[in-house]
Amino acid sequence: MKILVTGGAGFIGSWYVEYFLNQHPDGEVVTLDKLTYAGNLKNLAGVIDDPRHTFIQGDVCDPGVVENAMKGISAVVHLAAESHVDRSIDNAGVFLRTNVLGTGVLLEAARRAGISKYVHVSTDEVYGSIDSGLAREESGLHPNSPYSASKAGSDLLALSYFSTYGLPVVVTRCSNNFGPRQFPEKLISLFITNAIDDAPLPVYGDGLYKRDWIYVEDHCAAVDLILRDGRPGETYNVGGEKDRTNLEITDLILEKMGKPKSLKTFVKDRPGHDRRYAVDSSKIERELGWKPRHGFEGALGRTIAWYAGNEAWWRAARAGGQPIR
Numbered sequence: 001m002k003i004l005v006t007g008g009a010g011f012i013g014s015w016y017v018e019y020f021l022n023q024h025p026d027g028e029v030v031t032l033d034k035l036t037y038a039g040n041l042k043n044l045a046g047v048i049d050d051p052r053h054t055f056i057q058g059d060v061c062d063p064g065v066v067e068n069a070m071k072g073i074s075a076v077v078h079l080a081a082e083s084h085v086d087r088s089i090d091n092a093g094v095f096l097r098t099n100v101l102g103t104g105v106l107l108e109a110a111r112r113a114g115i116s117k118y119v120h121v122s123t124d125e126v127y128g129s130i131d132s133g134l135a136r137e138e139s140g141l142h143p144n145s146p147y148s149a150s151k152a153g154s155d156l157l158a159l160s161y162f163s164t165y166g167l168p169v170v171v172t173r174c175s176n177n178f179g180p181r182q183f184p185e186k187l188i189s190l191f192i193t194n195a196i197d198d199a200p201l202p203v204y205g206d207g208l209y210k211r212d213w214i215y216v217e218d219h220c221a222a223v224d225l226i227l228r229d230g231r232p233g234e235t236y237n238v239g240g241e242k243d244r245t246n247l248e249i250t251d252l253i254l255e256k257m258g259k260p261k262s263l264k265t266f267v268k269d270r271p272g273h274d275r276r277y278a279v280d281s282s283k284i285e286r287e288l289g290w291k292p293r294h295g296f297e298g299a300l301g302r303t304i305a306w307y308a309g310n311e312a313w314w315r316a317a318r319a320g321g322q323p324i325r
Contacts, residue, residue, distance in 0.1 A: 002028040003227070004073045006060050006106065007080030009033035011182040012121070012216055014043035016077060019220040021047055028052045032069045033080065034059045037321020038183045042313060060102035066109045075117040075227060076110050078103065081154075083123075084185055085147045089271060092146035099150035100157065107161045107169075118158070118169045119227050124212065124237065124279045126152040126173060134280035137173075137235040144272045159233070168232035172223060175239045175279055179216035179299065180306035183321070184314050188213075188300070191250060192307045193314050195259045205269035207247035210276040214240025215299035218292040225288045236288075237279040242296040252297070256304055 001024065007013040008031030017029050029047075033039045035057055047053045058065035060080045070076075080102060082088065082095045103120070110118050127135035128142030141156075143149040161167040182189040191201045222238040230236060250264050284290045307314055 001026075001074050002030070002072055003075045003077060004030045004032060004069055005077045005079060006032045007039070007078075009035060009039040009041055009043050009055070010079065011038065011043070011179075012177055012219060013079040014181060015179070015216045016079065016220045016223055017044060017053065018047055019217065019224060021050060021052055023224060028054075030054045030056060030069055030073065032056050032058055032060065032065070037317075038083075040181075040317060043181050060106050061097060063105050063109065066105050070109045070113045070115075073113060073115060075119070076106065076115055077119045077121065077223060077227060078106055079121045081151070083147065085125075085145045086185075086270060088145055088147035088150070092150075095146050095150040099147075100153045103154040103157055107158060107167065111161060111165050111167050116168060117227055117230075117232070118161075118167055119223060119230070120155065120158040120169060120171045121223060122151050122155050122171055122173045123148065124173050124175045124239070124277045125274065126155060127277070127279070129274035130276050130278050134278050135237070136280045137237055137283055144274055155235075159235075162233045170226050170230040170232060171235040172226055173235060173237050173279065174219050174222070175212035175214050175277060177214055177216045177219055179303050180310070181313070182216075184318050187211075187246060187249060188253070188303065189307070189314075191253050192257070192304050193318070195253060195257050195263060196308060196311070198259070198263065200265035201250055201254070201263050202265050202267040203246055203250055204267060204273060207250065207266065208245050209273060210243055210245050210278070212239050212278050213242040213244065213249075213296060214238065214292060215294040215296075218294055221293070222284060222290050225290050226284070229288050231287070236284040237281050238284060238290075239279040239281040240292050240296070241281070243278050244296075252300065253304070256301060
């Protein structure tokens with residue numbers, strides 16, 4: 001199988017490119033990435049010289065680039081997206097362009113190419129804040145930020161190509177990812193790198209916002225199962241079963257790194273901040289046999305160790321695109 005992975009030089013994308021090539025000795029990957037601040041060819045260092053891997057620098061919003069990347073492709077895993085809520089609040093237009101228009105360009109090229117499977121990777125944030133219980137695939141969409149609204153729009157556009165054209169689209173909605181090589185602006189990667197520098201860890205509001213966390217390799221395993229066996233026209237939630245408050249995460253990072261709690265700093269809350277995300281993953285567990293394999297604390301320890309041992313990577317990444325928080 002030869003697949004196209006968009007956003008493959010980013011955090012989740014690069015992990016998935018490596019995962020696919022490791023799991024499928026006869027597989028081939030074409031990686032398409034614009035190399036924005038969050039994309040980095042160093043993320044692909046382990047596969048960049050693999051003869052089964054081809055890298056194309058380009059924008060998913062460019063029909064010519066996408067059509068060229070789609071040649072000879074049998075399946076698509078669409079991971080290219082602007083993904084940071086804070087940046088979407090500052091500049092919503094970039095998110096609408098990449099996440100909605102880019103998805104539309106890719107879908108149209110995939111339709112014309114007659115690909116056999118199109119996996120559209122989305123987020124649990126499209127469900128909005130979940131006061132209690134778990135969001136299921138049939139739950140309503142209530143996005144509250146420009147980022148989550150752009151992802152909800154792209155989800156619906158992707159599913160419309162299944163209904164209208166019969167394109168074999170599958171949508172995944174995953175909880176918060178963490179792990180090595182994540183650009184240091186998301187909560188865990190930012191707080192680890194700030195703690196290394198003895199810089200403040202900025203906690204929004206009262207710090208009691210809850211998120212479900214999943215180690216990135218577990219997410220990749222889910223995407224790969226969905227690529228192979230997911231039912232076209234369906235949506236699958238992918239959760240890590242690690243529902244914790246931001247304060248709990250902050251305190252755990254400081255404890256594991258031997259840093260003082262005085263680094264914890266409460267800052268003004270961001271607009272439209274969802275109180276809690278939590279998804280029901282029973283569908284993918286029941287249908288495809290997927291379960292997260294990595295315990296949260298062990299995976300967090302490995303992540304901390306990676307950032308501590310790879311300062312050159314994250315300092316260079318941060319210098320190229322300052323985190324917003």
